Each structure stands twice: as C-alpha cells, then as structure tokens.
Amino acid sequence: MNPIVMEKTNQANEILQEKGLDLWLIFVRETSAGGDPILPLIYGDTDLTWQSALLFSASGEKIAIVGQFEVETARNTGAFDKVIPYDESIQPMLMQELDRLNPQSIGVDMSQNDVLADGLSHGMYLNLMMILEGTPYAGRIISAEKVIAALRGRKTKTEIQRIKTAVSSTMEIYQQAFHQLKTDMTEMEVGEMMQAMVEARCLDFAWPKNSNPAVNTGPDSPIGHNAPTHLKIQPGHLLHFDFGVKQEDYCADIQRMVYFLKSGESKPPPSVQKGFKTVVEAIMAAFNAIKPGKTGIEVDSAARSVVINAGFPEYKYATGHQLGRLAHDGGGILGPSWDRYGKTPFLPIEVGQVYTLEPGLMVEGYGYVGIEEDIVISEHGAEFLTAPQTELFII
Amino acid sequence: MNPIVMEKTNQANEILQEKGLDLWLIFVRETSAGGDPILPLIYGDTDLTWQSALLFSASGEKIAIVGQFEVETARNTGAFDKVIPYDESIQPMLMQELDRLNPQSIGVDMSQNDVLADGLSHGMYLNLMMILEGTPYAGRIISAEKVIAALRGRKTKTEIQRIKTAVSSTMEIYQQAFHQLKTDMTEMEVGEMMQAMVEARCLDFAWPKNSNPAVNTGPDSPIGHNAPTHLKIQPGHLLHFDFGVKQEDYCADIQRMVYFLKSGESKPPPSVQKGFKTVVEAIMAAFNAIKPGKTGIEVDSAARSVVINAGFPEYKYATGHQLGRLAHDGGGILGPSWDRYGKTPFLPIEVGQVYTLEPGLMVEGYGYVGIEEDIVISEHGAEFLTAPQTELFII
Numbered sequence: 001m002n003p004i005v006m007e008k009t010n011q012a013n014e015i016l017q018e019k020g021l022d023l024w025l026i027f028v029r030e031t032s033a034g035g036d037p038i039l040p041l042i043y044g045d046t047d048l049t050w051q052s053a054l055l056f057s058a059s060g061e062k063i064a065i066v067g068q069f070e071v072e073t074a075r076n077t078g079a080f081d082k083v084i085p086y087d088e089s090i091q092p093m094l095m096q097e098l099d100r101l102n103p104q105s106i107g108v109d110m111s112q113n114d115v116l117a118d119g120l121s122h123g124m125y126l127n128l129m130m131i132l133e134g135t136p137y138a139g140r141i142i143s144a145e146k147v148i149a150a151l152r153g154r155k156t157k158t159e160i161q162r163i164k165t166a167v168s169s170t171m172e173i174y175q176q177a178f179h180q181l182k183t184d185m186t187e188m189e190v191g192e193m194m195q196a197m198v199e200a201r202c203l204d205f206a207w208p209k210n211s212n213p214a215v216n217t218g219p220d221s222p223i224g225h226n227a228p229t230h231l232k233i234q235p236g237h238l239l240h241f242d243f244g245v246k247q248e249d250y251c252a253d254i255q256r257m258v259y260f261l262k263s264g265e266s267k268p269p270p271s272v273q274k275g276f277k278t279v280v281e282a283i284m285a286a287f288n289a290i291k292p293g294k295t296g297i298e299v300d301s302a303a304r305s306v307v308i309n310a311g312f313p314e315y316k317y318a319t320g321h322q323l324g325r326l327a328h329d330g331g332g333i334l335g336p337s338w339d340r341y342g343k344t345p346f347l348p349i350e351v352g353q354v355y356t357l358e359p360g361l362m363v364e365g366y367g368y369v370g371i372e373e374d375i376v377i378s379e380h381g382a383e384f385l386t387a388p389q390t391e392l393f394i395i
Numbered sequence: 396m397n398p399i400v401m402e403k404t405n406q407a408n409e410i411l412q413e414k415g416l417d418l419w420l421i422f423v424r425e426t427s428a429g430g431d432p433i434l435p436l437i438y439g440d441t442d443l444t445w446q447s448a449l450l451f452s453a454s455g456e457k458i459a460i461v462g463q464f465e466v467e468t469a470r471n472t473g474a475f476d477k478v479i480p481y482d483e484s485i486q487p488m489l490m491q492e493l494d495r496l497n498p499q500s501i502g503v504d505m506s507q508n509d510v511l512a513d514g515l516s517h518g519m520y521l522n523l524m525m526i527l528e529g530t531p532y533a534g535r536i537i538s539a540e541k542v543i544a545a546l547r548g549r550k551t552k553t554e555i556q557r558i559k560t561a562v563s564s565t566m567e568i569y570q571q572a573f574h575q576l577k578t579d580m581t582e583m584e585v586g587e588m589m590q591a592m593v594e595a596r597c598l599d600f601a602w603p604k605n606s607n608p609a610v611n612t613g614p615d616s617p618i619g620h621n622a623p624t625h626l627k628i629q630p631g632h633l634l635h636f637d638f639g640v641k642q643e644d645y646c647a648d649i650q651r652m653v654y655f656l657k658s659g660e661s662k663p664p665p666s667v668q669k670g671f672k673t674v675v676e677a678i679m680a681a682f683n684a685i686k687p688g689k690t691g692i693e694v695d696s697a698a699r700s701v702v703i704n705a706g707f708p709e710y711k712y713a714t715g716h717q718l719g720r721l722a723h724d725g726g727g728i729l730g731p732s733w734d735r736y737g738k739t740p741f742l743p744i745e746v747g748q749v750y751t752l753e754p755g756l757m758v759e760g761y762g763y764v765g766i767e768e769d770i771v772i773s774e775h776g777a778e779f780l781t782a783p784q785t786e787l788f789i790i
Contacts, residue, residue, distance in 0.1 A: 030510040032602065032721055034432045046603045069619055073605070076622070110517040115425040118518035122505040125517040202597045207427065208441045210468070224464055227471075326427055 001078035002044040007156035009042050009062055009079040015150045016058040022103035024144050026054040027120060027128050036109055036119025038148060040249065040325065046073055051090045051127065057101055065093045091131050098137050106137060107144025113342060116152060116330040117145035149331040153322060154352040160376055162250035163323065163354055166206070167374055167385045170245050170252040173197045178393055183235055183260055187215040187228035198245055206244035206251035206327040213243035218367045235262040238272060238367030244327060251327045253356050254386070255372030258393045268392060274310070275363035276392050279371050282306040282359040283388065286319055286334065290349060291381045296334040297345040303359045304336065312361040318345070320356045323374055353377045354385075396473035397439040402551035404437050404457055404474040410545045411453040417498035419539050421449040422515060422523050431504055431514025433543060435644065435720065439472055446485045446522065452496055460488045486526050493532050501532060502539030508737060511547060511725040512540035544726040548717060549747040555771055557645035558718065558749055561601070562769055562780045565640050565647040568592045573788055578630055578655055582610040582623035593640055601639035601646035601722040608638035613762045630657040633667060633762030639722060646722045648751050649781070650767030653788045663787060670707070670758035671787050674766050677701040677754040678783065681714055681729065685744060686776045691729040692740040698754045699731065707756040713740070715751045718769055748772045749780075
C-alpha cells in the first residue's frame with residue numbers, strides 16, 4: 001500500500017465536507033498515456049485502462065468503478081471501501097452509484113485557471129456528458145478546483161518526509177559541487193558536473209534538465225529559466241545556482257550563492273556583502289511573517305520591502321511558490337497583486353503547505369544574488385527544511 | 396537539438412498534407428503538470444508555461460507562439476521556423492497567424508476514442524473557444540486524431556534505434572535473471588530480483604512496476620496484468636515472464652518462457668513441447684503475414700488460427716499492439732473484430748510502425764505459454780528487434 005494514497009484519500013473526504021462539495025468524480029481512461037495529475041495522489045503509480053471513475057463523497061465514501069481486470073489493483077491501493085468492476089460499459093455502474101448517493105453538486109477536474117485541477121480531457125468530458133445526458137446529474141457538474149488546491153497544498157507526514165529527502169540530496173550535491181568549483185570553468189561545465197552527480201545517484205530532476213541547475217556567473221549572465229552558457233567564472237564573480245532534484249516523486253528547489261575573490265581580496269567587496277545580506281534579511285522577513293491564516297501577498301510584501309528599502313530594484317516575480325510533486329505545485333503563491341497572478345496571492349496559508357522563499361537582486365558589476373529556501377508551514381509559523389544560507393560560500 | 400523533435404515535426408507537415416488537414420493546433424499551458432502526450436515528440440522534454448500554441452500547416456509552416464521568457468527555449472528546439480513571443484495575452488498573436496493562414500480545417504487534440512489524441516484539457520478547450528468566439532475559426536475546429544495516430548505510429552530512425560536499445564537491455568536482464576532462477580523461489584522473489592537489475596542500471600519500467608515483470612509459475616498462477624504472487628517455482632512448472640524496460644523514453648515489451656524439469660526428465664513433456672511450438676509457429680505466421688498495406692485483423696487471424704487449429708482454446712486478447720514511448724502506444728492493433736477494439740484492427744499497417752506479437756495458450760497441468768516479440772515494419776515485411784525465442788530455456 002502506498003502511504004501517500006492512504007493519507008491523501010482520507011484528506012479528500014474531509015476537504016469535501018469542509019468545502020461543501022457533495023461528490024468528487026475523477027473520470028479517466030488509459031492513464032499510462034499521462035492522465036489526470038491528481039491520480040498519483042489518490043490512486044498511486046499504477047494505471048487505469050478502461051474508462052474508470054473514482055468517487056469521493058463528503059459523507060466519507062471512497063468508491064472505484066474500474067474495468068474487471070483491474071479490480072485487484074484497485075483493491076490493493078487499500079484506499080477504496082468499495083471497488084465495483086464492470087465488463088461492457090461503465091455507464092450502469094456509475095449511474096447506480098450516482099442514484100444511490102444523489103449528490104447535489106458533483107465536482108470534476110476541469111478548470112480554466114488551474115492546470116492541476118484540469119485533468120479531465122475534452123474527449124472524456126464529452127464521454128461523461130454522453131453518460132449523464134437526460135439525467136439530473138448533468139446539470140450538477142461543477143469544477144472541483146478548490147478541493148484539488150487544498151488537497152495538493154496540505155502535505156501529509158509522508159509527503160513532507162519525501163520533500164525533506166529531496167532537499168537533503170540537493171544540498172549534498174551542492175556541497176560536493178562547491179568543492180570542485182574553480183575560475184575559468186564555464187557555466188555549462190559547472191551545470192554538467194552537477195547533472196552527472198544527479199544521475200550517478202539515480203535521481204530525477206525537479207524541473208527540466210536544460211535549466212536544472214541554472215548557473216549564472218558574473219554580471220553578464222542572463223537570469224531566468226535559461227540554460228547555462230559558455231561564460232567563464234572569473235575572480236570577482238558572484239556565482240548563482242538554482243537547482244533541485246526529484247526523489248521518490250517529490251521535489252526540492254533551492255538557490256545558493258558563491259563568491260570568487262579577486263586577487264588581493266580577503267573578503268567580498270561591500271556592495272556584494274550588502275546585496276547578499278539584503279537577500280538573507282528579505283528571506284527572514286518572509287519567514288517571520290508567514291503563518292497559517294495569513295495570505296501570500298502579506299508575506300511577499302514583507303520580503304519585497306526589505307529589498308526595496310535597501311535601495312535595490314524590485315524583483316519582477318513572486319517571493320515564493322508551493323513545492324511538492326512538482327517544483328511549481330500550484331495553488332496559492334507568495335506574490336504581489338499583479339494581474340498575472342490572478343487570485344493566487346490572496347489564498348490563505350495553511351498548515352502543511354510547503355513554500356519556497358526566493359527574493360533576489362542584482363549587484364552591479366558582480367552579478368545576481370538569489371537565495372531560495374524551502375519551508376513547511378507549522379501551526380504557529382514555519383520551519384526551514386534545511387539550514388538556510390546565511391554566509392556566502394567564498395572561493 | 397533533440398533529433399526526435401526534428402524528425403517528428405518534419406513528419407507532421409507531410410502527414411497534414413496527406414490527410415488533408417490545413418492546420419494542426421496544439422494548445423497547452425504549464426506542461427510541467429503533465430500536458431498533452433504529443434509534446435515530447437514535437438517540442439521535446441522542456442516545458443511550456445504560459446498558454447502556448449504550436450501550429451503546423453499542410454503548407455509546411457512550423458510556428459510556436461509562446462510566453463516571452465520561453466522564446467529562447469522554443470528556438471533552441473530547432474524545430475520551428477517562426478517563434479512568436481507574447482507578453483500579456485496569446486489571443487492577438489494567435490488570431491494574426493490564423494488570419495494569415497486562413498485554414499479551412501483546424502485539427503486540435505481532442506478525441507473521444509483515442510487517449511493519445513486527447514491532450515487538450517476541457518479547461519483549455521473552453522479557453523480556446525473564448526479566444527475564437529465570433530471568428531470563423533471556431534466552426535472549423537475538428538479532431539486531429541488521424542494525424543496524431545500516423546505521427547506516433549510511423550517511427551523515425553532515432554525512435555527505432557531507441558526501441559532497439561530498450562529491447563537489448565531487456566534481453567540482457569532476462570539472460571542475467573535466467574541464470575539465477577531455481578525451484579522454490581516465489582514469483583515475487585523472481586520479480587524483485589529483476590526489478591533490482593533494472594534499478595541498478597538506472598533504467599525505467601515500460602509499464603508500472605507492480606506488474607513489470609509479470610511472473611507466472613505453474614498451472615495455478617493468475618494470468619493478466621497481475622503482480623507476482625507467493626506461488627513457488629516447482630519442478631514441472633512452465634515459468635512465464637512479461638517484462639520490458641524504458642530507456643531514453645522508449646519501451647520494450649517482451650515475454651519469455653522457461654521450463655523446470657521434473658526429476659527424471661531430460662526434456663519437457665510432449666504437451667509442453669507442443670504448446671511452446673504452437674506459440675512459436677503462431678508468431679511466425681503473424682510475422683510472415685505482416686507487411687505494409689495489410690490490416691491488423693489479417694495478421695491477428697494468421698496467428699490466432701495456428702493456436703485454434705492446434706486444438707488450444709483461443710486467446711482472449713489481440714495478437715499485438717504498437718510500441719513506442721508507451722508500451723501500448725495507441726493507433727492500429729493486430730486484433731480481431733471484437734467490439735472492444737472498435738476500428739483499430741482495420742487500420743493499415745505502415746512502414747516504420749513497431750508492433751508486438753504475443754499469442755498465448757494454457758498447457759494443462761504445466762502453466763501458461765506466452766512469447767512476445769517486438770518487430771518493426773519494413774517495406775516488404777518486418778524485422779525482429781531481437782532474436783526471437785524458438786527454444787524453451789530449460790532448468
């Protein structure tokens with residue numbers, strides 16, 4: 001039995017009750033081709049082949065209607081009280097359960113805004129509507145996006161443990177890499193060295209390999225989701241990393257900073273020190289501001305104002321995002337009220353959510369300073385998932 | 396540059412012309428959450444974040460409309476003649492290209508039948524319809540399923556090379572495992588031993604690990620997509636495997652047979668020999684029947700009649716399926732005209748398609764005999780991707 005599936009399916013019934021949704025209906029087929037992004041959380045790593053329906057009710061029921069050859073697999077998840085097989089068509093069994101439960105609202109995985117709540121393909125939507133045609137249930141279909149955001153956001157014990165493991169592997173690789181860095185290496189050489197370390201451990205990448213790690217040396221390196229370039233590390237460069245592994249399906253996402261002393265320097269110059277200190281302080285301001293019930297915009301503002309008040313230009317992205325099975329795990333973010341973030345900065349911070357904190361700024365003539373820490377929300381605040389960077393690594 | 400993306404996007408324009416579809420429009424967002432199953436073939440392993448449109452025309456154009464931060468990544472695919480960035484909304488750029496091309500038919504990735512051609516989520520379908528509302532293009536939207544089936548089916552040189560690599564690793568693990576088999580091992584122990592070999596090589600599984608390998612010993616083992624059981628290998632057992640690794644994103648899917656001699660036996664008993672020989676002959680009958688232009692039902696019938704004529708019960712599944720990035724790669728199958736296969740046994744066999752051949756039968760008192768070979772269609776017939784099994788492995 002997959003502990004995460006057990007934990008998440010129990011959470012699902014609670015969240016349905018809390019959100020006032022009578023029934024959540026996940027409708028899929030041949031999930032080996034991809035399928036709904038919610039499935040790994042509520043069904044596990046195995047496939048559903050024929051048209052299949054997973055039903056969770058606010059009254060606490062968990063039902064799987066699956067092709068006859070997959071009954072054993074569905075039972076083996078341990079997550080469903082009732083596994084209903086079918087042979088020819090799913091329609092009679094699905095209608096029977098709907099008639100018995102008579103839900104007034106039926107949430108399905110469709111969303112114009114949240115990709116993680118939009119796992120129902122258009123073809124399957126049409127198939128579902130054909131099944132429900134002429135029944136009262138067709139008119140009761142709504143989006144399950146609120147349920148999905150809460151379910152993905154509130155990490156269980158096992159999920160947090162897995163994220164910690166990914167964070168810990170990420171930090172080990174950082175340590176190993178930092179001791180092999182030297183001037184004249186190109187960004188690409190540094191990136192390939194770290195990727196080889198990931199692969200030697202049989203780990204996956206938390207986001208695509210072409211920009212994982214991102215490596216930026218000195219003032220001329222383009223910042224963003226770019227691949228490392230042929231730029232060479234020089235004395236007097238700030239070297240910035242954005243890197244994370246995926247391990248047992250969960251991600252880490254951490255930025256770290258190195259400074260290369262110029263000949264004659266025994267410590268970084270004052271502007272570099274000020275830039276680094278400002279980012280550390282911005283992270284601590286966000287960390288001290290965050291707790292359950294606050295909203296992302298408040299936390300973003302705490303970090304952002306530190307950077308602005310220190311005289312640096314405002315960073316053009318959110319202070320943090322959620323982290324989980326995906327490096328950008330959806331739901332609420334720690335961001336400003338900019339149009340492109342929609343409602344996501346106004347969603348409440350909840351116990352068990354995992355966020356990144358990642359303010360950044362440019363130090364003229366030396367390069368970009370960005371640090372990114374991963375934190376989990378606790379009852380009265382938050383905890384770092386690994387020791388935060390508070391000193392520049394000096395080479 | 397990803398060679399497969401280069402090869403497949405070139406194929407796409409040709410197939411559009413052949414199928415008489417003016418434009419193929421792939422419409423996605425935040426593909427790190429999963430996204431359309433066609434993307435790895437036409438965009439590669441990297442993500443698209445904001446709403447993005449990939450356009451392929453029958454006239455030979457390849458256009459990507461992507462968020463401004465992803466222009467470089469889209470260009471780096473090497474596959475698009477034109478990469479159009481946008482900042483606020485994709486609508487003006489998409490409308491500009493549609494007005495310029497004025498396609499009379501626009502294929503999108505929606506299909507009630509084929510999951511691999513159904514990569515457009517319902518939420519994104521609604522978003523697309525909002526963009527096209529009030530324009531003539533809204534009424535020209537059709538399913539791109541024929542284009543997608545042809546594109547996935549006709550493997551390129553690089554794709555066939557990768558499948559061969561996966562097949563070769565699968566065979567190496569079979570060889571390694573066969574030399575460690577002994578009586579009294581349970582199916583589970585055998586399965587776990589092979590899984591450890593896959594993981595030691597940092598390979599992936601072609602289908603979920605819980606039934607990969609499938610291991611069936613003797614006459615009492617349940618056949619199907621089941622997990623290995625606690626049944627122990629005994630003298631006089633047929634031992635059946637269904638196993639495949641995924642390597643560089645491409646799959647192998649191969650069944651192999653072992654027989655455990657009873658005390659006093661120097662070779663398998665006549666009924667086991669007959670069962671094994673019948674399956675080998677059924678595979679050769681299918682192999683000799685298959686060539687471009689034939690249909691799956693003809694090939695299925697060639698293999699099926701060998702099993703029936705030898706006096707064994709008819710197997711209750713198709714003789715073969717396509718193989719590629721997925722173990723069941725969609726499109727036409729080598730199957731009978733049973734309802735549940737719909738039109739798929741009637742689709743033409745084409746050069747470059749990769750199929751499995753996997754007839755099977757039960758030998759009473761000894762166990763299941765199933766052999767599965769992987770083949771690629773050539774101009775005048777087919778080729779095996781590894782040496783077929785023609786002798787029982789005897790222990």
